[in-house]
Amino acid sequence: MAHRALRTLAAGIVLALAGGVLAGCSSGGPAEVRFHLSKPEAIPYFRDLIREYNDSQDDVEVVFDTSSNLQAGFLRGNPPDLGLLNYNMEMARFMERGALSDLGDMPEAERIRPDVQELVDQYATYPGRTSVLPYSVMAASVIYNVDIFEQHGLEVPTTWEELLAVCDTLQAAGVTPFYGTFKEPWSIGQGWFDYSVGGMVDVAAFVEEINELGTEIGPDSEVSFQQTLKEPAERMMQLAEYANPDAPSRGYGDGNLAFANGEAAMYLQGPWALGEIAKTDDQLKLGTFPLPMTDNPDDLKVRVNIDLAAWIPESSQQKEGAREFLSYIMQQEVMDEYNAEFLGFGTTTDAAPATDERILAMQPYYDDGRFYQGVTKAVPLTIPIDNLLQGLITGGSVDSTLSRLDQEWARLALRQ
């Protein structure tokens, strides 16, 4: 494998050299702005938008780039001129090292909700810059089958006790309360663990503190995985008891199909699953509610992630053109239309509210800023947290899994 990896690297270097040569050949005419977007579902939408924009003026020619490797692009100083993609820890690294330019002076930056902009800063910041503008937010919580709830006379639970009561009622009636897809580690991290932790713990504060602790994290530190997250993890294990018995061998696709066929009442997935479920049954009545983890309904929160965020690299030669196109796609009606189509929530103060029945219930939480970013997303990918959680949920021990996370965290802090 060492060889294979090295060969890939070599191929990258050769391509980089070739790319450099080609880039030097670009000629006059309208400024060519390379626009990077990789969310597969959204490609047709933005392709139309680009065509409209290119036809409407002659100064800027936007070129759609849906496939280039970002890491390689930044590495060789030839990143796309404008990026619009999922914002996460990996992306934050580019920002942290100053690779993204300041967009704070754009009028569009003023329109972003401060508490949404704050989500960007939770991963990393660069002094004096607003390098990333959130474009669309996805809110995720428990997806539930409205008909099954009604058949058993169940209300949406708002406390931990009520949640357990709902599960017991369903189970007594022979209905599987939760559909688990434990074969796919990400679904455990995203749904089961993030919801459990987010419902009990202030995730942003926790992440900030463990980042400060670094190598000091451990059984005796003030916050740690093994202490702070112990209770949520134990409650998650309790809920996992209510999942389908074959959950360990079911994947995401199996889960969508089974849930669409009414094989379970609740599903710990994000809105991206709604479209997949609709492929099987688009008449199914579905709703969402935040997973209650405490006895206080005020603690209810939804999990959010910045599904699309815009940035312009510092090394771009076409910053002006990129900014113009960014202003174009950040017009309020364009953003609203996008969010309506892809079940997203607006990031600006004047955004239109969600209209889709299935995610409507999350709007008030989103409006009030009662949301968190998943704790698993704050752990660098090099720590296989989703896999460790898979080991936990399929029969591991809470204490040893969480202390293993502490150790991994400390080890990573030591070498980076």
Added chain:
Amino acid sequence: MTSDSTTAITTPDASTGDIRTLRSRKAGHRRAVDPIYYAFLLPALILFTLCITMPAVIGIFFSLTNSIGFGDWEFIGFTNYVAVFSDPAIWASYGFTFGFAAVTVILVNVIALFLAVLLVSRIRFKTALRTVFVIPMVISGIVIAYVFNFLFSNSVPELGAATGVGWLSESILANPDLAWLAIVIVTAWQAIPGTLLIYIAGLLSIPGDVYEAADIDGAGKRQQFFRITLPLVAGYVVINVILGFKNYLNAYDIIVGLTDGGPGTATRSIAMTIVTGFTSGDYAYQMANAAIFFVIAVVIALAQLRVTRGRSVL
């Protein structure tokens, strides 16, 4: 796989004595070499240097830094190496990979040799059967893995439930203690044909009169196998074991398609941990891991050279 097939082609004709005399003749006879040979050598040399040697050197260089693949970096000496040695996740991946490779290499060689003996004996449909057995070799590993993933997750449990066999009705891929077995089975399924071909070549190179003589002396089939066949294909066994072991240490695609390192981290191979260095900004650290793995590969390659030279198969 390519290395397997080349040995398969060259070995059967090169009877041991010939190669030795050829070598000694060459060594004793120095004469001016036509420069055109070097010219022909040059493209390969340049490509190899550019695509293999240079990246390796660059990688080892970066393993001494704290680079994340781009941006600023600084030298941190051997910190990454120290960290690699104290990382239980990496130890676990080495433990899994070596254990997996050892089990697989034994299973593959026993089955392949058994099939090879059958396929060179006087049976009907020999050619058709040989073709059938070679098919797995030409299918891509990731495709095989996804097909078997479906079989293990759905078909086998259903079969188990239908027949009432309890241990079959749960997916083997979801069991942290048994998932590695699934990987062994699928890897063996794909690797047996290549090994089989080498054994068939080896068996065909044994002259028939040895068996005739054994027959006359009254040796049974069993005795013939252990006293004649096995010693005469011993060189091929060594080749297959060493090449196979080296290949299985690089296990990647089949694992990604089957378990993706799970359940938990039970089946993460060395190659998989190294790749995380590229995908998750742990570049320098995993370069250190790759460098260590490279040294191990070199040691195995040297051992292979020594052993095979002794056996005079290559």
